[in-house]
Amino acid sequence: MAFSKEDSTSGVSRRAVVAGGFALAAARPAFAAGSGTVRAPAGDFAGVAERGVTSFKGIRYGRAERFRAPVAVATPGRTVPAQRFGPICPQKHQGDEPQSEDCLFLNVWTADARPAAKKPVMLYIHGGAYSGGSVTDPMNDGHALAARGDVVVVTVNHRLNAFGYLYLARLDPRFPDSGNLGQLDLILALQWVRDNIAAFGGDPAQVMVFGQSGGGAKIATMMGMPAAKGLFHRAATMSGQQVTASGPLNATARTRAYLARLGVSETNLEPLLAMPTERLVAALDAVDPILGGGVYFGPVLDMKWLTRHPFWPDANPQGLAIPMLLGNTHDETRAFLSPDSVKVQGLSWDNLADRIAPELRIDILPEWVVAQYRAHFPDWTPTQVFYGATTAGRSWRGQVIEAEERARAGAPGWVYQLDFGSRTDPRRGAFHTMDIPLVFGTLDAEGSQTGTGADARAASAAMQESFVAFAKTGDPNHRGLPHWPRYALANxxxxxxxxRSHVEDDPRRWQRELFARVPYIQPGS
Structure with missing residues (x-):
């Protein structure tokens, strides 16, 4: 890694800090019984013990100057309070949560903080594309998952939007890492886990990363980043794919649009470095010169940290040895396109093609798509066709490509589809994000639409058992499910x-084949 190794407080090398930390850990118990304090190489972290689980919130894993690579932080031997979440990355529309550019914090939940426990680690990366979200969402709380006693749960915040992905490298050589800073933050967090998680009862040789939506896309990208090699051993993506990264020319065009919105010249970026955070957030509404709408931020094919696309022209060879779990929900776009929105209200056969066209995100004749759906599903309403086609053409396509490319390469992979739908608003079905509370066991959390009945508990148990089995063995099969074969192109x-969970061969085959005849270009590429 090209990260700085200097500790921000002492100036000593990080290697010395880690070595000294291990010596301290060896000399003292790693867990002070009854105190909720764990002694790790990076510091003594004082957490909160509650209902059989000790949580450690707001652990700093790094610092970063604006638009520069993160720097590891360690304070060996120093007691650090870890009872509250750290601030989240500045962004639009995230309620009252504290926000700061200084947002490199992670959280740990453990039921057995002894190094001898050596439990698999499940590290979660949040969704929100690359511009929003955080792991402080109540549905992402790790207590219920850790309370099982068989895994240690970690969640991570990192830089987003312009702070994490504004590509300045072609405009100013001082910022060679700027297009992938959010990815580098995650890699630094994984290095922290490698060096410290044993003190919390975790096994650094059994780290599973899992993420929903943008979190899954970040994982798909990291699987092909040389700097991330060896830092995780299983990967699960939940409605999150990254087939291609942002090209450097398109990324530069987006940067120019963003700078223009700020009134900053591309030949003098000094005002950008001194500008208040609030102005940088306000300018996120700059119009994307390629896609339209708000400017897109995401990983960049910068030929330094990311040297080829994650799943084009095939699955990146670096990730083929990592077992992978890929999933999507049955009704993805019912989350983005509300049944009460103007896009959906008043849908008819007369206006369906016009309304569906921009939502498919691929260049295909919308009138033909509608006609094909009407012929194949004669009982469907215009609303059903709208959601079925937009989900298959827009949200499901990337996952199909990733699963196919791994299958062609003989890589271990399993695919799921979530059909369990909303219990509080049945119109939304199994919408995007529906699997989060089922996996975390946060059925009663704010924002969850699973309900807490026996049906939700059954679906949650099936998913959670599979994810935990996958974390342990790299195989999601367990006694509570029928046999789940690896994904192969034959079946x-x-x-x-x-x-009642079950296996189907090639579900939604007709829809998959319909859209497979048109090239898929990931939005943002």
Whole structure:
């Protein structure tokens, strides 16, 4: 890694800090019984013990100057309070949560903070594309998952939007890492886990990363980043794919649009470095010169940290040895396109093609798509066709490509589809994000629409048991499910998670084949 190794407080090398930390850990118990304090190489972290689980919130894993690579932080021998979440990355529309550019914090939940426990580690990366979100969402709370006693749970915040992905390298050589800073933050967090998680009862040789939406896309990208090699051993993506990264020319065009919105010249970036955080956030509404709408931020094919696309022209060879779990929900776009929105209200066969066209995100004749759906599903309403086609053409396509490319390479992979739908607003079905509370066991958390009945508990148990089994062994099979075969092109076996979970071969085959005839270009590429 090209990260700085200097500790921000003492100036000593990080190597010395880590070595000294291990010596301290060896000389003292790693867990002070009853105190909720763990002694790790990076510091003595004082958490909160509650209902059999000790949580450690707001652990700093790094610092970073604006638009520069993160720097590891360690304070060996120093007691650090870890009872509250750290601030999240500045962004729009995130309620009252504290926000700061200084947002490199992670959280740990453990039921057995002894190094001898050596439990698998499940590290979660949040969604929100690359511009929003955080792991302080109540549905992402790790207590219920850790309370099982068989895994240590870690969640990570990192830089987003312009702070994490504004590509300045072609405009100013002082910022060679700027297009992938959010990715580098995650890699630094994984290095922290490697060096410290044993003190919390975790096994650094059994680290599973899992992430929803943008979190899954970040994972798909990291699987092909040389700097991330060896830092995680299993990967699960939940409605999150990254087939291609942002090209450097398109990324530069987006940077120019953003700078223009700020009134900053591309030949003098000094005002950008001194500008208040609030102004940088306000300018996120700059119009994207390629896609339209708000400017897109995401990983960049910068030929330094990311030297090829994650899943084009095939699955990146670096990630083929990592077992992978890929999933999507049955009704993804019912989250983005509300049944009460102007896009959906008043849908008819007369206006469906016009309304569906921009939501498919691919260049295909919308009138033909509508006609094909009407012929194949004669009982469907315009609303059903709208959601079925937009989900298959827009949200599901990337996952199909990733699963296919790994299958062609003989890489270990399993695919799931979530059919368990909303219990509080049945119109939304199994919408995007529906699998988060089911995996975390946060059925009663704010924002969850699973309900807490026996049906939700059954679906949650099936998903959670599979994810935990996958963390342990790299295989999601367990006694509570029928046998779940690896994904192969011959059968395309897929686990359907629902009240009664079961395996289907090639579900939604007709829709998959319909859209497979048109090239897929990931938005933002």
């Amino acid at each position: 395309r076996s897929t686990m359907i998670f629902d009240v």
